[in-house]
Each structure stands twice: as structure tokens, then as C-alpha cells.
Amino acid sequence: MQFFQQMRQQGVSPNKFTFIQVIKACAALRTLEDGRLVHKQLIQTGYESDLFVGSSLVDMYAKCGSIEDAWRVFNKMPSQNVVTWSSMILGHVKCGQGQKARGLFEQMQQEGVELDSVTFLGVLKEIF
Structure with missing residues (x-):
């Protein structure tokens, strides 16, 4: 997460693959608050509707025990x-x-x- 934030501070815009990897890291570490922060940043980029990004978000929220957030993302996904x-x-x-x-x-x-x-x-x- 530290490198992701540093990247953002230096003006480097993450692509969807970067977001997916950071979300996976949050899921593996069970860091819900970091995951929510990344999700907020993700919304601003428009990648949230991407199937793979959305799947990663659902997985992260579910693994962190936030079923309500997982459902919100799941239900917003186009498929x-x-x-x-x-x-x-x-x-x-x-x-x-x-x-x-x-x-x-x-x-x-x-x-x-x-x-x-x-x-x-x-x-x-x-x-x-």
C-alpha cells in the first residue's frame, strides 16, 4: 500500500491492472480500510465497472468480512x-x-x- 500511495503522490496514474494487484494485496492482508481507500480512488478512474476489477473488489470485501460492501459492488456490476x-x-x-x-x-x-x-x-x- 505504501508504494501505491507513493506512486499516486508522484503523479503516476495507476491502470486497472495496478488496481487489481493492490486490491488483491488488501484482500490477502485483510486490510479493509486500505481496501476502501483504494476503492474510492478506483471510482474516480472509472475502472469500477470493469469485470475483473469488480471481481477483485467483491473478493477483497468478502475476504475482509464486509459482506454488505461485497454485495454493493456485486449488484453494481454489469455482469x-x-x-x-x-x-x-x-x-x-x-x-x-x-x-x-x-x-x-x-x-x-x-x-x-x-x-x-x-x-x-x-x-x-x-x-x-
Whole structure:
């Protein structure tokens, strides 16, 4: 986060790939406040509607235990992918909401989102 802020202070504009990496770092470190700061900066760039950036945000919020923020991003996205759905499902598991996670898993299947084998096994392991 320090290098990201330093980059911004020096007038270097991050691209969407930079934002994704910083968001992933916030998720890995479970630093919700830093993630929210990056999200605010991200909104100003217009990258928020990008599928991969949005998926990273959903994942970060879910991993940091802020399901409400994850839902806000999820619902604003023009479309969702397997990563976004899986992040929401696993976020509910993390927050002790296994029943809601199962419901989301079923909803994801009904909407025709295709799972790869790694995601499928990871989700099943966590919710069943």
C-alpha cells in the first residue's frame, strides 16, 4: 500500500491492472480500510465497472468480512463471472452464513454460470 500511495503522490496514474494487484494485496492482508481507500480512488478512474476489477473488489470485501460492501459492488456490476459468484459464496461461508452460501451456489447454477473444476471443488468443500 505504501508504494501505491507513493506512486499516486508522484503523479503516476495507476491502470486497472495496478488496481487489481493492490486490491488483491488488501484482500490477502485483510486490510479493509486500505481496501476502501483504494476503492474510492478506483471510482474516480472509472475502472469500477470493469469485470475483473469488480471481481477483485467483491473478493477483497468478502475476504475482509464486509459482506454488505461485497454485495454493493456485486449488484453494481454489469455482469458477474465465476470468480465474483465464488467470492460471494465463500464470503458468506466466512461470515458463518452457510445456508445463504448454498442458496447463492444454487442461484449461480440456475443463472448458467459455468464452474471450473478448481472453483467447484473449493466451493463444495466450504459449503457442504
